[in-house]
Amino acid sequence: MAEKLLEIKNLQTHFKSDRGVVKAVDDVTITVNKGETVGVVGESGCGKSVTSLSVMRLLKDTPGKIVGGTIEFEGKDLAHLSEKEMRLIRGNDIAMIFQEPMTSLNPVYKIGRQIEEAVMLHLKYDKKQAREHAIKMLKLVGIPRAEEIVDEFPYQLSGGMRQRVMIAMAMACNPKLLIADEPTTALDVTIQAQILDLMRNLSKERGTSIMMITHDLGVVAEMCDRVVVMYAGKVVEEADVFTIFENPKHPYTEGLLNSVPKLGQKIKRLESIPGNVPTPGNMPQGCKFAPRCGKVMDICTKQDPELKMIDKDHTCRCWLYQESGVLEV
Amino acid sequence: MAELKVNEAIQQPVSQPVNIKKNTPITEFWRKFKRQKLALGAGVFVVLLFILGIIGPFIAPYGAAEFDYDHILEGPSAQHWAGTDAYGRDIFSRIIIGTRISLFISILSVLLGAVGGTVLGLISGYYGKWIDNLIMRFCDILFAFPGILLAIGIIAILGPGLGNVVIAISIFSVPMFARIVRSSTLAVKSTVYVEATRSIGAKPRRIIWKHIFPGTVSAIIVNFTMRLGTAILTAASLSFLGLGAQPPSPEWGAMLSGGRDYLNTAPHVTFFPGLAIFLTVLAFNLFGDGLRDALDPKIKD
Amino acid sequence: METPLVEVKNLKKYFPKKKGLLGGNKSYVKAVDDVSFTIRKGETLGLVGESGCGKSTTGRMLMKLLDPTEGQILFEGQDITGLSDNQIRTIRKEFQMVFQDPYASLNPRMKVGEIIEEPLIVHGYPKEKRQERVLHLLEVVGLSAYHADRYPHEFSGGQRQRVGIARALAVNPKLIIADEPVSALDVSIQSQILNLLKDLQEEFELTYLFIAHDLSVVEHISDRVGVMYLGKIVELTDKETLYKEPLHPYTKALLSAVPIPNPRLKRERILLKGDIPSPSNPPSGCTFHTRCPFATEECSKKVPKLKEIAKGHFVSCHLY
Secondary structure, three states, X not given: OOOEEXXXXXXXXXXXXXXXXXXXXXXXXXXXXXXXXXXXXXXXXXXXXXXXXXXXXXXXXXXXXXXXXXXXXOOEEHHHOOHHHHHHHEOOOEEEEOOOHHHHOOOOOOHHHHHHHHHHHHOOOOHHHHHHHHHHHHHHOOOOOHHHHOOOOHHHOOHHHHHHHHHHHHHOOOOOEEEEEOOOOOOOHHHHHHHHHHHHXXXXXXXXXXXXXXXXXHHHHHHOOEEEEEEOOEEEEEEEHHHHHHOOOOHHHHHHHHHOOOOOOOOXXXXXXXXOOOOHHHOOOOOOOHHHOOOXXXXXHOOOOOOEEEEOOEEEOOHHHOOOOOOOO | OOOOOOOHHHHOOXXXXXXXXXXXXXXXXHXXXXXXXXXXXXXXHHHHHXXXXXXXXXXXXXXOOOOOOOOOOOOXXXXXXXXXOOOOOEHHHHHHHHHHHHHHHHHHHHXXXXXXXXXXXXXXXXXXXXXXXXXXXXXXXXXXXXXXXXXXXXXXXXOOOHHHHHHHXXXXXXXXXXXXXXXXXXXXXXXXXXXXXXXXXXXXXXXXXXXXXXXHHHHHHHHHHHHHHHHXXXXXXXXXXXXXXXXXXXXXXXXXXXXXXXXXXXXXXXXHHXXXXXXXXXXXXXXXXXXXXXXXXXXXX | OOOOOEEEEEEEEEEEEOOOOOOOOOEEEEEEEEEEEEEXXXXXXXXXXXXXXXXXXXXXXXXXXXXXXXXXXXXXXXXXXXXXXXXXXXXXXXXXEEOOOOOOOXXXXXXHHHXXXXXXXXXXXXXXXXXXXXXXHHHHOOOOHHHXXXXXXXXXXXXXXXXXXXXXXOOOOOEEXXXXXXXXXXXXXXXXXXXXXXXXXXXHOOEEEEEEOOHHHHHHHOOEEXXXXXOEEEEEEEHHHHHHOOOOHHHHHHHHHOOOOOOOOOOOOOOOOOOOOOOOOOOOOOOOOOOOOOOOHHHHHOOOOOEEEEOOEEEOOOOO
């Protein structure tokens, strides 16, 4: 059995607004093993990004709060660490890259300085060592003229280059876990291919685990070992990447897979999931997917199913695979 | 470390079609505005002022020109809440009655300025090119003078009097509105929905009035409110200098002017009109601030 | 031969870029540089390419939202490039646009009913029939009558895009230019909109120019596909040929770069070197030669012409 690095258990993160409590993340369980790439898939508002922000504990400036569950990382519960202890982990053991590389880089600092900052803080390098390290990292992520780029500002780089810088920054302290929140969504296809390739190689060489948050099933198929599918703040299915794509059990996963057009595939119409993604203020009763589900049963609209093991390493939250009323914990 | 980005889940509109609560822009505005207690208080004060402006003369305990030589320059008492002036007139009543003048001058002048400035700003922002240059340089020239100096200059040409005060204030309000409207016009003009409207073949006039103008209204309202405060202050200053309302008019600035000879012996004669001006200007500014926060789509909850 | 609905000839759009303090020494961003294609009645032509390739600019020129620097746009045989604003307004009825961002393309201050009604007003539809038409359109795009009284912010992205489509359909256009109509939408909603577009095409005999960066989506919906790179069309053919026998090295790279949702599929991937060059300073000769694995000396010197090398298969590359 693989060694666990991060174990999120029954995480609940709620947002308070004057219109009521929004359960952005409501019962999420995700395990990331050492050296593994786990994909977290879901549509907007499914809570995938809030989950990552909860792990990083970056919710301080938002109305969001972790109200339940644990986030175990190497024996420590991140959900209950102090801000000071958390700061030692952020950027050091766990690093994060964001979707929009322009807004995640500080426009007024030179690129080198932004990398050096983290290195000096966590690895206790002096100025000169840090600079050398920054150049080394930039070379590692395939940036040409690294010695010059160190002294340039973010706006002088293209989108793909900026995302490389972000990765260099994230990898600078050799983190054990890299959380990538839609890292290639803002990039062009040919650049996306480069960045994905880079991330794959880095994780292989350095044994870094990646938690890859994305809505793009193609990216998931190419990058991930295991896949977690989220819907409306909950994990609805989890399995290895082959099972998810070839033998999906949850009707939502199935619908999602069928609704993407695939290159070279000749079909007249795509299958689509009817209806809209539910918004926090308008959550249906029972199973959150029930109103859009083609296999909906009576029980679905009344009671929310549990996430249950239905096969080896394959969990699913659906009444089709569990007996109603008999809830197992 | 990378900065925090607000998650999409939070930004999703909470209300959905098949719900009970109707979510119009007005209810949305009210929801945001009522949270700002200070601005709400200022708003209530402003509303009271307007009511006072309408019914003031009927509820004032004394008339504006009711002389009482037995009680001159008396301090505040139960009979005369704000004391009396050199002619024994009740200062409290005069302030109440004067509210109408102050509000009337400021509203009329700012309204004229806003209309002129909005039209110029819309033309300038939408058509751009030379007409934009012409209008903006004209505004720059007006901006080069300090407001009150410009007003004095205009009055010097037109002659003193309330009507000319209105003209003076409206003229120096024009460039401010023109600039603000121009910048929101530019912003709205570049939105996709304006492009979408162009793509269906709409004429410029329709685009300007149906799409761009409504987009600038919130900026106009906010500045209108803030400008009212300044206009009251300017009108009072001009009257104080003897260029606006003339005694015995109960205009607040004129009252200040009338009381300045007794500053040492009877400070209340200037204090209370001054307080009225101060509170009114402050209320308009706070109210305007609150409006801006509630109307600005960039300020999310 | 039947006149194509739209014929674009040598279309160019150069945006001036001021250089130097005095504005002299002008340089240009060549957003669209010599693009020619035709759109037949009833077909869907896809334009695909990465950012800065000029696909949206091309769409906007067809819509006359931008004036071309050079070249001609023929609509049913009539040149519309030289027409005045007033003349164009009557032809406008025939082509409408669906925009990328359903959040930004609807005026937040107008009710959905008013938004859909607007093209009817602009094109002088009789007043008493407008309301009826709006309700009909809402139904056509899969919304309900009561939606007319609501504001755009009360809708989800997919529903807003439906409103955008209803607006485009209002005056019975012949051509709809769809600029990235699904890229801002969630995966499960994308397919709804794609299916809706297909249904509408059949029902109203529409012609589409479908502009997108997502090759899988373009391939799914289009009959023919044009691949653009830095302001030029590098390959144009029907979608089967494009997928099975891509000729231009850029098309090949693009096809291999698209992530495919099948974990078993292990493909030979062509990873392109470097970034997309800026259109303000495009490489000499063939603009792709800086990233092309097959580039020869000729490529950096001579601009390749778009040639028909098989029936209906156009490629712009020195290799062919």
